[in-house]
Amino acid sequence: MKNKILVIGSGAREHAIVRALYRSPKEKEIYCLASNMNPGIAELCDKILIGNFNDPSFVVSHTKKVGATLAIIGPENPLANGVADALWDAGIKVVGPKKDLAQLETSKSFARDLLKEYNIPGGPKYQTFNSMEGVADFLKRLGNNYVVKYNGLAGGKGVKVSGDHLHSRSEALAYCQELVNNNGKFVIEEKFIGEEFSLMSFCDGNVLKHMPIVQDHKRAYDEDVGPNTGGMGAYSDANHSLPFLTDYDISQAQEINNKTVQAVKDKFGEGYKGILYGGFMSTANGVKLIEYNARLGDPEAINVLSLLESDFIEICTSITDGTLDKVDVRFSTKATVCKYAVPEGYPDNPIKGEPIDVSKIKNHYRLFYASVDFKETILVEAGSRTIAVVGIADTISEAETIAEKEVLSISGPLFHRTDIGTNAAIQKRIEHMKKLKRESI
Numbered sequence: 001m002k003n004k005i006l007v008i009g010s011g012a013r014e015h016a017i018v019r020a021l022y023r024s025p026k027e028k029e030i031y032c033l034a035s036n037m038n039p040g041i042a043e044l045c046d047k048i049l050i051g052n053f054n055d056p057s058f059v060v061s062h063t064k065k066v067g068a069t070l071a072i073i074g075p076e077n078p079l080a081n082g083v084a085d086a087l088w089d090a091g092i093k094v095v096g097p098k099k100d101l102a103q104l105e106t107s108k109s110f111a112r113d114l115l116k117e118y119n120i121p122g123g124p125k126y127q128t129f130n131s132m133e134g135v136a137d138f139l140k141r142l143g144n145n146y147v148v149k150y151n152g153l154a155g156g157k158g159v160k161v162s163g164d165h166l167h168s169r170s171e172a173l174a175y176c177q178e179l180v181n182n183n184g185k186f187v188i189e190e191k192f193i194g195e196e197f198s199l200m201s202f203c204d205g206n207v208l209k210h211m212p213i214v215q216d217h218k219r220a221y222d223e224d225v226g227p228n229t230g231g232m233g234a235y236s237d238a239n240h241s242l243p244f245l246t247d248y249d250i251s252q253a254q255e256i257n258n259k260t261v262q263a264v265k266d267k268f269g270e271g272y273k274g275i276l277y278g279g280f281m282s283t284a285n286g287v288k289l290i291e292y293n294a295r296l297g298d299p300e301a302i303n304v305l306s307l308l309e310s311d312f313i314e315i316c317t318s319i320t321d322g323t324l325d326k327v328d329v330r331f332s333t334k335a336t337v338c339k340y341a342v343p344e345g346y347p348d349n350p351i352k353g354e355p356i357d358v359s360k361i362k363n364h365y366r367l368f369y370a371s372v373d374f375k376e377t378i379l380v381e382a383g384s385r386t387i388a389v390v391g392i393a394d395t396i397s398e399a400e401t402i403a404e405k406e407v408l409s410i411s412g413p414l415f416h417r418t419d420i421g422t423n424a425a426i427q428k429r430i431e432h433m434k435k436l437k438r439e440s441i
């Protein structure tokens with residue numbers, strides 16, 4: 001039987017998803033419900049439609065119209081709006097958790113409370129607030145190391161970290177007051193010091209199959225400075241670990257993902273079907289959980305799906321059917337470096353509507369379109385992360401050389417981070433971890 005699949009979303013992550021589906025030897029029709037005209041997705045799909053994919057009833061009617069029996073949800077907003085619930089109710093299988101389970105991402109306090117309730121390791125000291133009562137006392141208790149997080153989805157902009165974004169107790173109090181004034185619930189938690197990494201796991205409700213570890217780069221500029229972004233690029237290593245991690249770090253992160261999936265099943269009596277993305281920090285005191293996402297990361301999906309050797313349609317079907325244990329999930333043992341070209345001025349004042357030219361790119365199979373648009377027939381940047389490229393090689397260093405060359409060959413008013421995956425940047429992270437461990441003895 002032909003597989004008819006609808007992909008929801010139209011960024012570089014979804015371009016990577018569509019590519020992985022397209023590579024499957026199975027007979028298929030691929031559809032996409034998009035927010036913008038992504039030419040890379042359009043080329044591989046049977047049909048791409050621009051429409052409001054955050055509206056559950058519209059998504060259901062479109063899915064039925066194209067005859068898709070499986071939907072894959074890329075971004076977080078449709079998950080938060082219950083698109084997965086509506087599709088399951090209509091008899092359509094979904095990769096992506098239902099609204100209650102997606103709270104792992106959509107509510108910071110839910111994720112923290114769940115870890116505490118089920119004695120899952122890796123949580124910080126934290127408290128949840130919706131007024132200023134007790135805020136000053138709790139900040140005092142945490143000393144200089146605290147993080148204030150708006151409770152809901154904020155596109156990465158709701159989190160402020162002491163030392164980075166909040167430079168004094170009074171700035172912290174002012175930010176909390178701002179959240180209270182906007183009727184916001186928020187979490188204040190202990191700040192972890194270490195190196196971040198992402199562990200994404202396919203999950204069928206019971207069984208998890210883990211993907212290679214990736215490190216994203218959230219800050220806009222080289223040397224990890226500047227405003228937070230959706231992610232400027234990411235790398236992974238040929239051994240599926242990272243140069244500053246131990247095997248024990250990885251087993252701790254896997255255990256936290258595994259236990260969390262069991263906990264949500266116990267809490268809601270229903271399995272988590274989709275991708276669980278754990279954002280972790282390796283610290284001198286072990287692995288800590290920074291946050292959960294209920295979907296593939298962008299750009300991390302580009303790194304890992306580019307390495308996937310197994311049949312992605314089979315993996316997606318097994319996620320929905322609860323048969324992931326029977327599927328061989330294999331990734332090639334290569335290193336990857338992904339870099340995003342973003343508009344000048346991104347993320348605060350991005351240029352929009354200017355032409356970009358990708359004709360000098362050598363390997364179009366390693367290029368992923370994101371926030372682009374067309375002015376008549378001319379490809380233009382649309383204001384957010386524009387185009388990603390990935391280099392794949394035996395070492396991170398070789399992959400970096402490929403990615404850097406390719407990203408430089410894209411012309412237009414764009415910039416990218418030149419340091420992602422370089423030997424110097426990686427050495428710095430290794431030294432940082434060594435120093436933290438030395439100091440803790």
Ligand code: AMP
Binds near residue numbers: 147191196279290
């Ligand atoms: P989140 O949206 O929760 O991933 O937070 C965005 C970024 O804030 C993370 O990638 C971290 O760099 C930082 N962050 C969040 N929580 C913590 C924490 N408890 N300790 C240190 N950094 C954090």
Ligand code: GLY
Binds near residue numbers: 297
């Ligand atoms: N790259 C981080 C995210 O997808 O949330």
